[in-house]
Amino acid sequence: MGARDADALVERVDRLLPQTQCGQCGYAGCRPYAQAMAAGEAGVDRCPPGGDAGARALAKLLGVPPRAYDRSLGEHHPSEVALVVEADCIGCTKCIQACPVDAIVGGSKRMHVVLEPLCTGCRLCVPACPVDCIVMLPAPGPQGAVQAEQTRSTS
Known part of the structure; x- marks a missing residue:
């Protein structure tokens, strides 16, 4: 994958994240988490604010098996x-x-x-x-x- 394709994938992944910048995923914000997922360095299950629906959407985009979000990282709350x-x-x-x-x-x-x-x-x-x-x-x-x-x- 070229740099332009990688950047486009990061953008698409980042757009699916809730943009809370909460850090519950273990990254400094949504963009660094998106970069890690796009690079195959992080799973799609680390975003409590996105919940299970967010994890499913990320899995679909990245072509990986869907997983429920990791509840040990925090609770999912409605917006x-x-x-x-x-x-x-x-x-x-x-x-x-x-x-x-x-x-x-x-x-x-x-x-x-x-x-x-x-x-x-x-x-x-x-x-x-x-x-x-x-x-x-x-x-x-x-x-x-x-x-x-x-x-x-x-x-």
Whole structure:
């Protein structure tokens, strides 16, 4: 496979991933995981946010046997977004530092806000919060590449 073909495969694999950038797969984000799968260095079963449907879609694309996602890496949750409970936020900035996609804004000792369209639902902000003022809510619409790809293919 040439470099151009390899790059195209990485792009296709990456588009199927939910883009949470959560790191539960053991890679620094969705793109490095996609590169490892395209190179045959990682299995299709390492993405809890993608769940079994994501693992099946990846297996089909890569021409490998389908496998359920590895539940030891984390739970699969429906698409979610974070919400900061304003009354409880102390403005510590720990959630801002934990967010891999810069979806949380706010200043030190000021209330923070999640920019919903940017939030991937990775949940990394939740354990970072010392006062437990972040809750996860169902996403308002299709979120993540697997859901977006399914939406495109049925349209």
